[in-house]
Amino acid sequence: MFARSAARKLAARQFSTSAARNINVTVLGAGGGIGQPLSLLLKLDPHVTKLNLYDIRGAPGVAADVSHIDTASEVEGFEADKLEEALEGAEVIVVPAGVPRKPGMSRDDLFSTNASVIRDLATAAAKVAPKAHLCIITNPVNSMVPIASRVYDRAGVYDPKRIFGVSTLDVVRASRFLAGIVGGDPADTPVTVIGGHSGETIVPLFSQTPAAKRITGEAYKKLVHRVQFGGDEVVQAKAGAGSATLSMAYAGAKFTNALLRGIAGEKGVITPSYVRSPLYENEGIEFFASNVELGPNGAEKIYPLGQLTAEEEEYLKACKDGLKKNIQKGFAFLD
Numbered sequence: 001m002f003a004r005s006a007a008r009k010l011a012a013r014q015f016s017t018s019a020a021r022n023i024n025v026t027v028l029g030a031g032g033g034i035g036q037p038l039s040l041l042l043k044l045d046p047h048v049t050k051l052n053l054y055d056i057r058g059a060p061g062v063a064a065d066v067s068h069i070d071t072a073s074e075v076e077g078f079e080a081d082k083l084e085e086a087l088e089g090a091e092v093i094v095v096p097a098g099v100p101r102k103p104g105m106s107r108d109d110l111f112s113t114n115a116s117v118i119r120d121l122a123t124a125a126a127k128v129a130p131k132a133h134l135c136i137i138t139n140p141v142n143s144m145v146p147i148a149s150r151v152y153d154r155a156g157v158y159d160p161k162r163i164f165g166v167s168t169l170d171v172v173r174a175s176r177f178l179a180g181i182v183g184g185d186p187a188d189t190p191v192t193v194i195g196g197h198s199g200e201t202i203v204p205l206f207s208q209t210p211a212a213k214r215i216t217g218e219a220y221k222k223l224v225h226r227v228q229f230g231g232d233e234v235v236q237a238k239a240g241a242g243s244a245t246l247s248m249a250y251a252g253a254k255f256t257n258a259l260l261r262g263i264a265g266e267k268g269v270i271t272p273s274y275v276r277s278p279l280y281e282n283e284g285i286e287f288f289a290s291n292v293e294l295g296p297n298g299a300e301k302i303y304p305l306g307q308l309t310a311e312e313e314e315y316l317k318a319c320k321d322g323l324k325k326n327i328q329k330g331f332a333f334l335d
């Protein structure tokens with residue numbers, strides 16, 4: 001039996017806690033491969049008071065199911081025509097809505113379908129819950145964040161600190177893959193991952209993790225490649241049934257928990273996220289993932305990258321070229 005104490009223990013292991021505060025979270029795309037396990041994990045997060053689940057299909061069923069879990073939060077499901085109701089009172093909105101990849105597809109191949117989804121959902125969010133923190137999981141993240149940002153800007157409610165691209169899965173993979181080589185608990189091998197969230201725009205800074213320093217040459221290149229293209233392993237293994245859903249739900253819940261702790265006033269909550277950033281703005285790259293300190297106002301502090309090795313500088317160069325194009329493509333969609 002999955003007793004309340006077991007649920008608490010799981011929640012405590014899964015999520016760090018801090019001072020309680022009422023927070024409403026809305027998931028847009030809650031019926032999908034990511035949306036369902038993400039909703040489950042958010043139901044276990046003690047920071048969440050009310051969980052609104054929305055999808056164009058299936059959200060009331062997911063909500064009814066998740067609502068029976070014996071944690072304190074209330075859960076409500078919303079039909080396709082109830083988007084605005086689902087957003088009312090939201091302080092955090094998490095978005096895994098849209099189509100995933102099939103074998104042979106890049107994240108950019110999803111652009112035309114998902115750009116409209118993000119435009120429409122951001123338009124509703126900007127209208128109903130303009131101060132909510134918006135966390136975008138939908139791919140290609142590199143282009144979806146610029147689209148949502150411009151939608152908010154045009155609605156006159158843009159606060160760059162409150163729109164996030166969720167790149168946490170890259171951080172999770174980097175830490176897990178590194179631990180797989182050097183041994184030990186991935187919790188002891190955290191890795192900062194910068195840039196964006198697709199292929200060569202993903203740049204893990206292994207030189208900043210002491211345990212990774214002994215990985216050099218071909219082994220280092222293979223490790224970086226695995227972090228950059230780890231998503232392909234899942235897409236291929238699922239053979240047409242989609243991309244990462246369970247590990248992504250975990251990563252999405254982990255990022256949301258960090259944001260909720262920051263909103264609750266916990267200090268020193270720092271994690272990489274793809275946000276509006278001054279770091280390479282003068283090169284035409286307005287959005288960039290680096291370590292960000294999360295607080296009540298969202299991305300309160302953006303950290304510089306620190307020292308990079310010559311190899312990392314090379315990866316960064318390729319990253320910036322790709323990222324710039326992805327950002328321009330996002331903006332161009334709305335022109």
Ligand SMILES: NC(=O)c1ccc[n+]([C@@H]2O[C@H](COP(=O)([O-])OP(=O)(O)OC[C@H]3O[C@@H](n4cnc5c(N)ncnc54)[C@H](O)[C@@H]3O)[C@@H](O)[C@H]2O)c1
Pocket residue numbers: 028029030031032033034035054055056057096097098099100101110114117120121136137138139140141166167168169170197242243244245248
């Ligand atoms: N950021 C990351 O690291 C990461 C990792 C994996 C997947 N993804 C992306 O997340 C997205 C979702 O993946 P999935 O595997 O859950 O896909 P899925 O097809 O299983 O689920 C997507 C859900 O979105 C819903 N949806 C579509 N349009 C909608 C709209 N306008 N409003 C509300 N809901 C809508 C669908 O009904 C479906 O339930 C994809 O774009 C995928 O590429 C991101």
